[in-house]
Amino acid sequence: xxxxxxxxxxxxxxxxxxxxxxxxxxxxxxxxxxxxxxxxxxxxxxxxxxxxxxxxxxxxxxxxxxxxxxxxxxxxxxxxxxxxxxxxxxxxxxxxxxxxxxxxxxxxxxxxxxxxxxxxxxxxxxxxxxxxxxxxxxxxxxxxxxxxxxxxxx
Amino acid sequence: xxxxxxxxxxxxxxxxxxxxxxxxxxxxxxxxxxxxxxxxxxxxxxxxxxxxxxxxxxxxxxxxxxxxxxxxxxxxxxxxxxxxxxxxxxxxxxxxxxxxxxxxxxxxxxxxxxxxxx
Numbered sequence: 001x002x003x004x005x006x007x008x009x010x011x012x013x014x015x016x017x018x019x020x021x022x023x024x025x026x027x028x029x030x031x032x033x034x035x036x037x038x039x040x041x042x043x044x045x046x047x048x049x050x051x052x053x054x055x056x057x058x059x060x061x062x063x064x065x066x067x068x069x070x071x072x073x074x075x076x077x078x079x080x081x082x083x084x085x086x087x088x089x090x091x092x093x094x095x096x097x098x099x100x101x102x103x104x105x106x107x108x109x110x111x112x113x114x115x116x117x118x119x120x121x122x123x124x125x126x127x128x129x130x131x132x133x134x135x136x137x138x139x140x141x142x143x144x145x146x147x148x149x150x151x152x153x154x
Numbered sequence: 155x156x157x158x159x160x161x162x163x164x165x166x167x168x169x170x171x172x173x174x175x176x177x178x179x180x181x182x183x184x185x186x187x188x189x190x191x192x193x194x195x196x197x198x199x200x201x202x203x204x205x206x207x208x209x210x211x212x213x214x215x216x217x218x219x220x221x222x223x224x225x226x227x228x229x230x231x232x233x234x235x236x237x238x239x240x241x242x243x244x245x246x247x248x249x250x251x252x253x254x255x256x257x258x259x260x261x262x263x264x265x266x267x268x269x270x271x272x
Binding site for chain 2: 055116132133
């Protein structure tokens with residue numbers, strides 16, 4: 001049962017320079033999205049390892065939407081924003097939005113190596129990986145769909 | 155587009171060395187698994203996976219590598235990884251793969267370690 005949030009809240013960085021991309025729910029389309037993360041990470045001179053972390057988190061957010069959203073428009077909408085001051089605190093923010101059926105964010109069971117190896121429950125790592133690799137993550141979900149907003153500082 | 159990884163394998167005695175090139179997703183993971191099970195069936199005692207040409211993985215691909223690791227452990231064999239990017243290394247540690255498989259910086263170090271007498 002999805003939580004009944006009425007609608008996604010406004011992104012924290014509304015008004016920041018943004019690039020939008022819509023990808024179909026199809027194999028390997030998540031890699032198309034990572035090319036944009038690569039370009040914007042380089043634009044703000046983010047280090048290679050941090051860009052790789054952003055790309056992996058983005059891949060996880062996309063495949064989460066592909067696998068679980070059951071979206072009727074068969075699309076995932078991604079917005080990339082950059083902001084902050086050049087001297088300190090520049091960031092790359094990515095919003096991944098699907099208009100699927102949503103999920104209960106409070107009901108997601110935390111994965112662990114013990115569950116993975118001893119109970120052979122190998123899946124369910126996506127959100128945990130996203131939270132581990134990004135600096136700030138907001139996840140909102142309801143009958144309107146799911147929005148993952150994640151930010152990485154340079 | 156086709157980002158799925160290519161896998162090549164070389165046998166050195168009872169050690170099988172795998173090189174991946176590209177994205178390890180479900181298809182890439184399954185390709186690695188097929189090759190790994192084939193080498194185990196042919197008597198490999200240790201598998202080394204050199205991922206230096208792989209810059210991105212996903213959790214589905216890693217879950218398949220975990221299946222491979224479980225099979226390796228059942229056969230009393232050894233699995234080692236090398237050439238990981240810092241992000242892939244970090245993700246392997248998050249998912250616990252590093253608790254059950256050894257990770258080495260280079261293929262030479264991995265080969266020396268798995269070739270050493272028990």
